[in-house]
Amino acid sequence: MPQEQQNDDQQGFCGRGEHPETMTEDVCVLIPTLDEATTIGDVIDGFRSEGYETILVIDGGSTDGTQSIAREHGADVLEQRGDGKGQAVSEALNRIETEYVLLVDGDGTYRPGDAEKMLEPLREGRAEHVIGNRFADMTPGAMSRLNRFGNRLINRTFAAVHHRDLTDVLSGYRAFTADSVRQLDLSANGFGIETELAVECVRQGIDIEVVPITYEPRPDGSETNLNPIRDGAVIFLTLYRLAKLNNPMLYYGSIGLTSGTVGVVLGLYVGYRWFFEGISHEVLALLSAFTILLGVQILMFGILSDMIVTLHREQRRRIERIAEDDE
Known part of the structure; x- marks a missing residue:
């Protein structure tokens, strides 16, 4: 294991920030990545410009320099031990000590400026888990027709199965309290993690709020790791598998x-x-x-x-x- 990685493992992540006088020191921005060198620097800079100093990038073994770029831009970096976004999120959550967690993709499609809007329901005690609704303000070209259809279908299936309409269960922009997420039994390894978070919150009776956010296209030169057909099937299977717990x-x-x-x-x-x-x-x-x-x-x-x-x-x-x- 590289010396940098050994040091990361020893020191832990996302404890108290360096600026306790700010309103953001109780928040850890968690960014799971895999080959996001094109966008990760701008994503980190965006959140730092909003005052968020405690940023953890958990990387799935990128080969394009994502980890080095993330460190250069001031983020803590942890290389996950397993595979898949779900496993990365679960592993990172075990390291986080802050009161709130802001989970966001590293592909540059979400605005750091929406972060405070996401955290507001948590700070005011209205919710313990917040989902950013991409459909509220979706920039043209941000989502293909196939992906839009798949998202709508999954959202309607979720509402039918779990009797709760959360509008955008596959959103990659989440905010939640660290205490609430520790109640959840998370086992999804891949892109089913968003669905599992929503199902577990409904099952555990955790208060959820959906807030409107802006969703933008991936920047030029950035390629998605999502396969609509394969990962869509995995999400549907995850949704069906978890129905035995809630329905x-x-x-x-x-x-x-x-x-x-x-x-x-x-x-x-x-x-x-x-x-x-x-x-x-x-x-x-x-x-x-x-x-x-x-x-x-x-x-x-x-x-x-x-x-x-x-x-x-x-x-x-x-x-x-x-x-x-x-x-």
Whole structure:
């Protein structure tokens, strides 16, 4: 391991800033990067010009000099031990000691000038997690039609599955309290981290606020690491996988109905062949009965899980009301 990296590991990151008299010393700007040499310097300078001195760049092993540029512009740099944006964010959060965290991509598409707007709901106690809504002020050319369609579809799916419309769950501009993020069970490795943050906040009952921000095109010469088809599929799978924690009826119900439907279709085929052609399919008949019974059992499990989740939510609300009354 390079000496620079060893020193970084020993000293830790994002403790108290150098200027305690400012209003930004309780904020750590967290920037996950991978080959962002074209933009990372300007991003760091932008936040420093806004008064944010505590900046941590966690890098996924860039080969274009991103780490060196980040250090030259005054940021702390940590090279992640694993792979993927989700793993990078989770690893970095374990190092951060400030009260607030401002999470932003290093591609130059977000404005540092929106940072205070993002932090305001946290400072005023209105929320513990803030999402920047890119669709409120999207500069022409900032997002392709395919990406815009995919984002809209994912947002609507999220709202249907988790009964909460957060407008832009895939936004890479977030602000949250360090205490709230420690309550979350984060396991996504790649671009599913934004979806997982939103799902976990809803599941844990963490107050969320959505604020309008400006979203700009990537600067010329800067290439995206996002593959719309591949990463879109990963995000959908993450959204579906996490539904079992917040909406188990949908998750297990869909599996149960699929299994039951397969069983019914097989049963109809076996019946048709028996009654009209005189050909028996004992194995298919057994498989049909098995899949129908399996589907019913999974569906019942979904109903029971949904009841447990509902009771858990009610119990949590009662505890919160009791705590509020005590205060």
